[in-house]
Amino acid sequence: MSKFWSPAIQSLVPYTPGEQPKVLDLIKLNTNENPYPPSPAVNEALCSFAIERLRLYPDPDSSQLKQALAQYHQLSEDQVFLGNGSDEVLALAFMAFFRQSKPLLMPAVTYSFYQVYCDLFQIQFRCEPLADDFSIDLSRYSEQNGGIIFANPNAPTGIPVPLTEIEALLQRNRDSLVLVDEAYVDFGGESAIGLIDRYPNLLVTHTFSKSRSLAGLRIGAAFGHPELIAGLERVKNSFNSYPLDMLAVTAAVASVQDDAYFRDICQRIISTRESTVCALKQLGFDVLPSASNFVFVRHPSITGSDLMQFLRERKLLVRHFNRPGLDAFLRITIGTDAEMQTLIDTLHSHPQLAGNH
Amino acid sequence: MSKFWSPAIQSLVPYTPGEQPKVLDLIKLNTNENPYPPSPAVNEALCSFAIERLRLYPDPDSSQLKQALAQYHQLSEDQVFLGNGSDEVLALAFMAFFRQSKPLLMPAVTYSFYQVYCDLFQIQFRCEPLADDFSIDLSRYSEQNGGIIFANPNAPTGIPVPLTEIEALLQRNRDSLVLVDEAYVDFGGESAIGLIDRYPNLLVTHTFSKSRSLAGLRIGAAFGHPELIAGLERVKNSFNSYPLDMLAVTAAVASVQDDAYFRDICQRIISTRESTVCALKQLGFDVLPSASNFVFVRHPSITGSDLMQFLRERKLLVRHFNRPGLDAFLRITIGTDAEMQTLIDTLHSHPQLAGNH
Incomplete structure (x- = not known):
């Protein structure tokens, strides 16, 4: 607060973008970026x-x-x-x-x-x-x-x-x-x-x-x-x-x-998404039907914030929205096949998910 | 106008930036750009x-x-x-x-x-x-x-x-x-x-x-x-x-x-400005005292719009503000020494200025 601020901005609550970490060894599945470079x-x-x-x-x-x-x-x-x-x-x-x-x-x-x-x-x-x-x-x-x-x-x-x-x-x-x-x-x-x-x-x-x-x-x-x-x-x-x-x-x-490159990487992401959805469902996740480069998922017995924390400790960044009605979910960006395999493997190592394979 | 516009924008008068010409053979002294490349x-x-x-x-x-x-x-x-x-x-x-x-x-x-x-x-x-x-x-x-x-x-x-x-x-x-x-x-x-x-x-x-x-x-x-x-x-x-x-x-x-490059090009522009001011004064221009990379000048006997037109026909772009109190003036960006020499030479060729050298 400051006496110089316009009254209208005193109560503003700015948008919170997903984290852009300054360390580089994370798998970043939190801000819906494309895993492939530009054309x-x-x-x-x-x-x-x-x-x-x-x-x-x-x-x-x-x-x-x-x-x-x-x-x-x-x-x-x-x-x-x-x-x-x-x-x-x-x-x-x-x-x-x-x-x-x-x-x-x-x-x-x-x-x-x-x-x-x-x-x-x-x-x-x-x-x-x-x-x-x-x-x-x-x-x-x-x-x-x-x-x-x-x-x-x-x-x-x-x-x-x-x-x-x-x-x-x-x-x-x-x-x-x-x-x-x-x-x-x-x-x-x-x-x-x-x-x-x-x-x-x-x-x-x-x-x-x-x-x-x-x-x-x-x-x-x-x-x-x-x-x-x-x-x-x-x-x-x-x-x-x-x-x-x-x-x-x-x-x-x-x-x-x-356009050829564009269509190719979109198609690759779609196909990685489909295999990721299968793997997540096999792990017991509820996966909303996605037509985007991310999936919105929840697990019936593990909270969204616990899962986010578990993944973060293993260098996988996903997005969790701490809002009523959404807090059971994680939003997971579709990365490369290899990145998604790491995600699935890491989830398999979760004590409550280890049985599901 | 459109029924979909917010009422508040119906009366907006947007800012008019200086012209960015699409032809390349003009000497551009109209938008206060730096004549030197970045560092x-x-x-x-x-x-x-x-x-x-x-x-x-x-x-x-x-x-x-x-x-x-x-x-x-x-x-x-x-x-x-x-x-x-x-x-x-x-x-x-x-x-x-x-x-x-x-x-x-x-x-x-x-x-x-x-x-x-x-x-x-x-x-x-x-x-x-x-x-x-x-x-x-x-x-x-x-x-x-x-x-x-x-x-x-x-x-x-x-x-x-x-x-x-x-x-x-x-x-x-x-x-x-x-x-x-x-x-x-x-x-x-x-x-x-x-x-x-x-x-x-x-x-x-x-x-x-x-x-x-x-x-x-x-x-x-x-x-x-x-x-x-x-x-x-x-x-x-x-x-x-x-x-x-x-x-x-x-x-x-x-x-x-x-910083060395930055100080050098600023100093060069200042020194070109000073010589340009002298030359313009010799041509009979009234030159406001500038501490910037442009000069604001008027001539006692030629209108601003006439001068702008005269220069434009000779491929020199300068800025003229068509506003009461300012319309006698031209705003001329300081270019390289060579560009400013071309400007001065061109002004010398103006029928009403030809005598002043």
């Missing part, structure tokens, strides 16, 4: 970048990357917005669209940053409970609202929402914006980008931090009707003219252009 | 960076760069804040400190982004006129306020404020925050960083875009009392956990560590 094309593009150009400001519109993404998703450039990671894109979207007189609707369990943005921008919101199977039940989102947001697949459950249900929601909800956060969509979800031309009330966000292995460079995007993109540009240009740096744009363009 | 140490650090690490999130606190800057300025790490360019640092500071019941005070002529932030965050502000010689007269900033902000040296005038006057302002104004934006301080201004330990109401912002030749990478910083830095961290962590990417941090640390 070799990224390496080449960065190595051939002329460093002396860094003395100049970047293109404030990052047009090169807008073009690459527009082409990739068969959109026009004015349907693409870019930001410094999808967290910034989301923050700007909350400012641009959700400061309304009616409440924003979101699932009771979803990416926890959404509530932080509401606090920061003083946006009222209402949470809809998940269904009993932990899925998002969009038929419940029927009340008057100033917008709807959810992640698809959802976080931290990993469960996808069928596109047909999203389209039905868009039809029922033509007067407010529906934001679908597709951070994890490349690992088996169905993207709503194909609906953009038909629904001017749809905004879809993506990130380069998961499927494109570029968490270290901070690149996010939004796709939607040109009027929505214009609203985002207006807020962005009132906040920070140049959010994407030259090297981030260079790397991102190279990544988008190497 | 060779930046090149080395980027070339030896292991690209595969980009799959991981960066350190959300950018501790390595905080340490380097704390050491450089003889501060502790908790007196240093970092952001995605000083524009983002300023935006977060407006949110953290200036949303008060009393108005923010600022000069009528200063960095025009300040008023845009006020619009975005619905902050009331009052503008104090400049003195007749275009300097900031801090003795006028005497009314009750929710904060004071100005650039030192000021933009776009380039005129510095003496440190003694800033200290007197801090003493008169102990109950609200004074933000000194030192984007251009390394070209001859006096930094207020040395006052931080004595004045908990002082926040100083810096950028790597001008004196450190890293505009392309987006790195800004703020320095102040740990309670002020904590307020900034709280807002930052409610907005975007990871604003600085790994390559930007790597480059910035290398830049801070090569």
Whole structure:
């Protein structure tokens, strides 16, 4: 607290990101990073970048990357917005669209940053409970609202929402914006980008931090009707003219252009996920059906915090959310086959799990 | 306009950055970039960076760069804040400190982004006129306020404020925050960083875009009392956990560590500025006394827009502000000696200036 702080920030509770440990000998399955490096094309593009150009400001519109993404998703450039990671894109979207007189609707369990943005921008919101199977039940989102947001697949459950249900929601909800956060969509979800031309009330966000292995460079995007993109540009240009740096744009363009590599590593992660799910079920875990690069699991007889601690002592980092309703679970990022084998072997060595093999 | 936009953004007027032309054969003296490349140490650090690490999130606190800057300025790490360019640092500071019941005070002529932030965050502000010689007269900033902000040296005038006057302002104004934006301080201004330990109401912002030749990478910083830095961290962590990417941090640390190069290029720019000022005065220009990497000049008989157009047709880009009171002036960035010679030669070829040599 300080007398110099704006009154509105005195009660803010910031988002807590997963731990980024400074020691290097841990197997990091806690922040949904990609176990594979970025495309070799990224390496080449960065190595051939002329460093002396860094003395100049970047293109404030990052047009090169807008073009690459527009082409990739068969959109026009004015349907693409870019930001410094999808967290910034989301923050700007909350400012641009959700400061309304009616409440924003979101699932009771979803990416926890959404509530932080509401606090920061003083946006009222209402949470809809998940269904009993932990899925998002969009038929419940029927009340008057100033917008709807959810992640698809959802976080931290990993469960996808069928596109047909999203389209039905868009039809029922033509007067407010529906934001679908597709951070994890490349690992088996169905993207709503194909609906953009038909629904001017749809905004879809993506990130380069998961499927494109570029968490270290901070690149996010939004796709939607040109009027929505214009609203985002207006807020962005009132906040920070140049959010994407030259090297981030260079790397991102190279990544988008190497589609074969992208598809290959996504497929590898999906296949590692499926074998991990089998192994975890054999150990007696309850595993929610994931279409993402992580699994959300609980064991009927061992608490989530005990398991996290047990793994951490054996140099395996996973994420535990200390929140009612979620605290029985662990969120485990899908690493390489070898990393997941180490995880499974380590779990087998747990005194209460040792019998299950 | 769109029915999906938040009402508050319908009337926003975004900041207009200087043009970043896509053609390459122009002499760019319009956005205060450094004519010299970043330190060779930046090149080395980027070339030896292991690209595969980009799959991981960066350190959300950018501790390595905080340490380097704390050491450089003889501060502790908790007196240093970092952001995605000083524009983002300023935006977060407006949110953290200036949303008060009393108005923010600022000069009528200063960095025009300040008023845009006020619009975005619905902050009331009052503008104090400049003195007749275009300097900031801090003795006028005497009314009750929710904060004071100005650039030192000021933009776009380039005129510095003496440190003694800033200290007197801090003493008169102990109950609200004074933000000194030192984007251009390394070209001859006096930094207020040395006052931080004595004045908990002082926040100083810096950028790597001008004196450190890293505009392309987006790195800004703020320095102040740990309670002020904590307020900034709280807002930052409610907005975007990871604003600085790994390559930007790597480059910035290398830049801070090569002080000899930094001092050398700043000194070169200062000396080019001095010779440019002489040459412009010989051509009959009125040149405001600059302590920055640009000069703000007007000619008694040629309009600012005519001169800008004349130069542009000859592939020299300078900045003209189409605002009452400023529209007679041009803001000319200091380039290399050769670039400035081209500028002077080109001006000599102007029909109304041809006699002045």
